[in-house]
Each structure stands twice: as C-alpha cells, then as structure tokens.
Amino acid sequence: MHSDSSSAANAANTVLFEDVSKRFGAEEKSFTALDAVDFAVARGSITGIIGRSGAGKSTLIRLVNGLERPTSGKVIVDGVNVPDLDEAGLRALRRSIGMIFQHFNLLSSRTAFGNVALPLEIAGFDRDAIRTRVEPLLDLVGLSDKRDRYPAELSGGQKQRVGIARALATQPKLLLSDEATSALDPETTQSILELVKRINAELGLTVLLITHEMEVVKAVTSDVAVIDKGIIVERGRTFDVFTRPQHPTTRALLSGLPGSKLPAALASGLRPHKTQGGRVAVRITFFGRTAEQPLISQLIQTLGSDINIIAGTVDEIGGEPYGSLIIAYAADDATCAKADEFFKANGLVAEVLGYVS
Structure with missing residues (x-):
C-alpha cells in the first residue's frame, strides 16, 4: 500500500520535499535554513515559493538540483531521491533541470546563439544538432533577430530571454527560476512572466519559481507555498492563499499589493x-x-x-x-x-x- 501511494505521488508531482531539513555549520553554531519541509510541486504546474530575504527560498531550490544536500529528509525529483545520486547521477539530473537566474549569468564573450548553445556543447552535441535545437528556441523567446548580438548589446529583458532559451536547450522537464525578474523593470517583468506562462502551456514544463514579489506569484502561479524562517507556513492554490491568507507572514507579504495597502x-x-x-x-x-x-x-x-x-x-x-x-x-x-x-x-x-x- 505504501509503495503504491508513493508511486502515485511521484507520478502526480515533479518535485517532492519529504520532511526536509537543512542545517549549516557545526552543531554548537549551526544555523537551520530549512526545518521539516513537506511540499509537492505538481507536474505541469507553475508553483511559487515566496518569502522574505533569508527565509530559505534559495536553499530550497539548491536542494532540487543537488547543489546542496539536505541534513535530513528526501528531495525527490521525477521519482529519484536527489541525495542518493553520485556525481554521474547528478550530472544526468541537472540536464533534465533548466535554471534561470536573477542576474542572467551570460558569458560576455559569446553571442546570444553561443550562450544558448553552451549546455549542448558541454553535452557533446555536434554543430548541426546544436543549430537545429538553438534556432527554434531563439524564435520561441522572440530573439531570432538578435542571435549574433553579445550580452552588452542586449537589454535586461533580452538577456533574460537568452537565459530562458539556454535553460530550455537540454529539453528539461523542470524549470527553476530564482528571482528571475527581480532585476527587471515592471513592463519587462510582465513580458518575461507571459513568456514563462507560454512555455509552461506549450511545452508542458513544470516551473518552480522562487521570488519575494507577490505580484509575480499572482501573475503566473497556480500554486504557492509561503516560507518563513525555514518553515512552510502556508501553501495551497494561489487564489485560495491570496483571498484567504491564514498566516501573519502571508498577510504581511500581501499587504503591499495594490488595493491591499491602506491609504x-x-x-x-x-x-x-x-x-x-x-x-x-x-x-x-x-x-x-x-x-x-x-x-x-x-x-x-x-x-x-x-x-x-x-x-x-x-x-x-x-x-x-x-x-x-x-x-x-x-x-x-x-x-x-x-x-x-x-x-x-x-x-x-x-x-x-x-x-x-
């Protein structure tokens, strides 16, 4: 019975956190970044994790791609417990996970095409296969006409679009977004969020989105978890959490939204x-x-x-x-x-x- 329920949970969810804790430092001076986190990211969803700076969001996302290992608990990605993987297993896992960053992380010496092609080159794709994969991605993110431009010649929004195309190059099943719109102006943020929604709909890609911006969560996510001091204090459908917030942290985060702040x-x-x-x-x-x-x-x-x-x-x-x-x-x-x-x-x-x- 337990095996059947576990299999069903894995089938329904791309990511499962099961009683996950993460502590840094020696015992006497240890810091608990995550404390007994239980949380699921439904397959095909855009799920947001929101919290203030230092709440544990980035630690959580680093557990998903194996950049950090939990002190205890399981982090299951597509049916596999990440802490059990060796280096070869982690490399294979990371090819199935795309990542977009707040500060783009593009190589200044490479064109837009070259940046998107990089993970394919590392994976050993030949030139023709790379071109066949990269050109449609540049078209998908609206940058076909910028393929030969360098990052210094691109706007912030265009750089992020290159970053998204690069994240999609290995045809991942999961896309991780770590504060990907925090460095962008509101209009550009909106266009990037529309792109993320389109990618989710057209490619069926699961998106796990880390942010401190409630407007971002409201705009694109179907589900949300609120994290405070390493603890998931509230979770559910975004609509339910936004319209009936139960925890003081959630109410405080929502208070800055238009219409919520008192004159x-x-x-x-x-x-x-x-x-x-x-x-x-x-x-x-x-x-x-x-x-x-x-x-x-x-x-x-x-x-x-x-x-x-x-x-x-x-x-x-x-x-x-x-x-x-x-x-x-x-x-x-x-x-x-x-x-x-x-x-x-x-x-x-x-x-x-x-x-x-």
Whole structure:
C-alpha cells in the first residue's frame, strides 16, 4: 500500500520535499535554513515559493538540483531521491533541470546563439544538432533577430530571454527560476512572466519559481507555498492563499499589493476601539461569483444607511476574478450585526481594519 501511494505521488508531482531539513555549520553554531519541509510541486504546474530575504527560498531550490544536500529528509525529483545520486547521477539530473537566474549569468564573450548553445556543447552535441535545437528556441523567446548580438548589446529583458532559451536547450522537464525578474523593470517583468506562462502551456514544463514579489506569484502561479524562517507556513492554490491568507507572514507579504495597502490618511486615523457616533473601516474581499454582483448597493439597502467607499481594486488571480474594497459604515452594534450577516450570507471575506471618528 505504501509503495503504491508513493508511486502515485511521484507520478502526480515533479518535485517532492519529504520532511526536509537543512542545517549549516557545526552543531554548537549551526544555523537551520530549512526545518521539516513537506511540499509537492505538481507536474505541469507553475508553483511559487515566496518569502522574505533569508527565509530559505534559495536553499530550497539548491536542494532540487543537488547543489546542496539536505541534513535530513528526501528531495525527490521525477521519482529519484536527489541525495542518493553520485556525481554521474547528478550530472544526468541537472540536464533534465533548466535554471534561470536573477542576474542572467551570460558569458560576455559569446553571442546570444553561443550562450544558448553552451549546455549542448558541454553535452557533446555536434554543430548541426546544436543549430537545429538553438534556432527554434531563439524564435520561441522572440530573439531570432538578435542571435549574433553579445550580452552588452542586449537589454535586461533580452538577456533574460537568452537565459530562458539556454535553460530550455537540454529539453528539461523542470524549470527553476530564482528571482528571475527581480532585476527587471515592471513592463519587462510582465513580458518575461507571459513568456514563462507560454512555455509552461506549450511545452508542458513544470516551473518552480522562487521570488519575494507577490505580484509575480499572482501573475503566473497556480500554486504557492509561503516560507518563513525555514518553515512552510502556508501553501495551497494561489487564489485560495491570496483571498484567504491564514498566516501573519502571508498577510504581511500581501499587504503591499495594490488595493491591499491602506491609504495613508485612513491608516493614520484608525483607532483600535469604536467611539460614540464613529464608523468602522472594513476590507471586503470579492472572488468568484461575488466579484460580478452589485453587492455594495445591496449592502446599503440592508443596512439602511450610507457607506463610504475608501479604496478598492479589481484584478485576476490565476484567471479568476478577485476584488478588494475598503468601506466604512456606522459602528453601532445593530448596523455591524446586519453587515456581518450580509457578509456571511454572500460568501464575502470581511476584515475589520479599525475605527474612525
């Protein structure tokens, strides 16, 4: 039974972390970078791992390609436990894993074509085979006309596209992205993320994306794990985690997204307790069917009083509609009770932010 369940898990997932811990240094001065991590990367998904600097993200990704070995636990990639591999096994594994980096890591002495060709040359491909493989990749990333340009002649976005093409050269099953958009401007970041989504869809490639940027996670991932001080504190479908964050770290990371941050004037005037004749400020989260209904007008009718709309945004997470609206209404007990009943009846997530005079 255990063997069957393990086989099923391996078939469904490209990467499995099973009770993985990683410590650095001698026992007395050791530092725990990862602590009992259990996490799966579904085959064919774009999965994000997000956390602050120093949370353990880069250590996690280095375990996948064998650049680090866990102190304990299993790191299973495509059915193989990476720590069990010898050097020959690791070389074979790394040919099935593509990697894109924050700072591109291109060779300045090689053209775009030459950089993409490098892993194929190392693998022993002949000239014709390399050309047959590299030219379609340059076309895929939109750089056919830049094949003979050197990195110094390319923009940041173009350099990253070369890096992506190079990562795909060995036809990997898994693509690792370590802060790949952190050095890019927002417009270029968006174009790179669109490219990653297209590669995932067209090639069926599993993508494991490490980032500290919630906007990146929101834009491309289907699943996400939140890591804090080496521990996975929350995980699930990106839409579920973003619309119903359970852990304080997740809420803190989400607070910087548009529509989540309170206007300065409101934030400075919020009080923790209600005052006579004051109003309560509430953030309402809309998703699914509720994002398309006239709920505010219905809420006004239910409460029988005015509502101030303070801030709001409408967006998509994983192709599903999502909205966040900050409103204020009378803070008396009767009005608040009616509002709470309305929110529950309509499947809305409501968070009291504080009270204003």
